[in-house]
Every structure is written in structure tokens, then in C-alpha cells.
Amino acid sequence: MTFVFNLVLVTHLLGLAAIIGGYAASPTRVSEVLVWGARAQLISGLVLFGLADSIHSLDKHVILAKMIVKLVIAVAVAGFAEIARADAKRDKMIGWMPHAAGWLAIVNVCVAVLWT
Ligand code: HEM
Known part of the structure; x- marks a missing residue:
């Protein structure tokens, strides 16, 4: 079971890399x-918690x-990302949303590592 847990943790860390890497590569327009x-x-995250x-x-x-706390922040990150993507498709962009998604993900890394 430890192997399964670690495998899901790898997915979790790749997801984190995708959010912050995606934000760094395109800070003003939310990327796929x-x-x-x-x-x-x-x-x-929910699977790891379970x-x-x-x-x-x-x-x-x-x-x-x-x-x-992590769940609330992750829901906000996903919500901002989905809304920003939908808006970008209609060429109506809310400037702060990609930044909110990127920075809240960084906040969640701090919560994950520093809250012991
Ligand atoms: C933007 C969203 C998220 C980010 C950036 C994030 C970040 C991280 C990071 C960096 C770790 C590794 C920390 C370590 O092993 O010390 C981790 C582990 C973990 N995360 Fe998340 N996380 C997010 C969302 C969630 C959510 C929504 C949940 C569940 C409610 C969750 C549950 C967990 C659990 C259970 C671990 C394993 C902790 C352990 O091995 O002791 N995460 N997360």
C-alpha cells in the first residue's frame, strides 16, 4: 500500500509542477x-487524504x-483556473485570476510543507 500511496504522491507533485510551471510560462493567460x-x-489530494x-x-x-485548509485553497485554485480559461475562450479576461490561481497554489505548497 505504501507503493500505491507514493505513486499517488508522485501524481500530486506533478500536478503541483503543472500549476506553477503553467503559471510561470503564461502568467496572464491561463494555460491548459x-x-x-x-x-x-x-x-x-483527496485520494492521498483518504x-x-x-x-x-x-x-x-x-x-x-x-x-x-488545503482543500479550500485547492478548490479556489481550480475555480479561478476554470473561470479564467472559460473567459479567455470568449476573449473576456479577468486580469487577476491567473495570478490568484498561481499564487494560491504556492500558498498551498507552504501549507503542505510548513504546517507540521
Ligand atoms: C493546489 C493544491 C495543492 C498543492 C499545491 C499541494 C501540495 C502538496 C505538497 C508539496 C505535498 C508534499 C508535502 C510533503 O510530503 O511534505 C503534498 C502532500 C499531500 N497533500 Fe497536497 N497539495 C494540494 C492539494 C491537496 C488537497 C486538496 C488535499 C486533500 C484534501 C491534499 C492532501 C495531501 C496529503 C494527504 C499529502 C501527503 C502528506 C504526507 O505524506 O504526509 N493536498 N501536497
Whole structure:
């Protein structure tokens, strides 16, 4: 099970790279890479949480408040990314939205690593 957990963690870290890499490559217009990264973060994060919380042999100490904060931020990242992409398709862009998605993802990295 540890291998499965680590495999999902790899997906989670690739999703993170896609969000921040997508934002760095195109800070003013949301890219497909960022949108798919944000979707991957939500799904892989929830799977990691489910595995860590239910499989005791993994020996993970899940902090529920941290998971809730990460979930709220990840939903905001995905929401901003989806809205910004839909707007860009209609050539009606809200300037701050790609920045909000990118920077909130960076906030979530800080929450993930610094909240122990
Ligand atoms: C933009 C969204 C997100 C970002 C940038 C992000 C970032 C990260 C990073 C950098 C790690 C590795 C930290 C470490 O191993 O010390 C991690 C692990 C993890 N994340 Fe996320 N995350 C996001 C969303 C979520 C969501 C929505 C959940 C679940 C509610 C979640 C649950 C977890 C869990 C359970 C781990 C494994 C912790 C461990 O191995 O002890 N993440 N995340």
C-alpha cells in the first residue's frame, strides 16, 4: 500500500509542477497545463487524504484542519483556473485570476510543507 500511496504522491507533485510551471510560462493567460494541474491536485489530494486517514499501516498522522485548509485553497485554485480559461475562450479576461490561481497554489505548497 505504501507503493500505491507514493505513486499517488508522485501524481500530486506533478500536478503541483503543472500549476506553477503553467503559471510561470503564461502568467496572464491561463494555460491548459495549469487547468489540468489544478484538477489533478484536487483529485490526487483527496485520494492521498483518504489513503492516509484509513490505512493505518502507512503510519501517517493526518492533521484534519490542515487538510480542510488545503482543500479550500485547492478548490479556489481550480475555480479561478476554470473561470479564467472559460473567459479567455470568449476573449473576456479577468486580469487577476491567473495570478490568484498561481499564487494560491504556492500558498498551498507552504501549507503542505510548513504546517507540521
Ligand atoms: C493546489 C493544491 C495543492 C498543492 C499545491 C499541494 C501540495 C502538496 C505538497 C508539496 C505535498 C508534499 C508535502 C510533503 O510530503 O511534505 C503534498 C502532500 C499531500 N497533500 Fe497536497 N497539495 C494540494 C492539494 C491537496 C488537497 C486538496 C488535499 C486533500 C484534501 C491534499 C492532501 C495531501 C496529503 C494527504 C499529502 C501527503 C502528506 C504526507 O505524506 O504526509 N493536498 N501536497
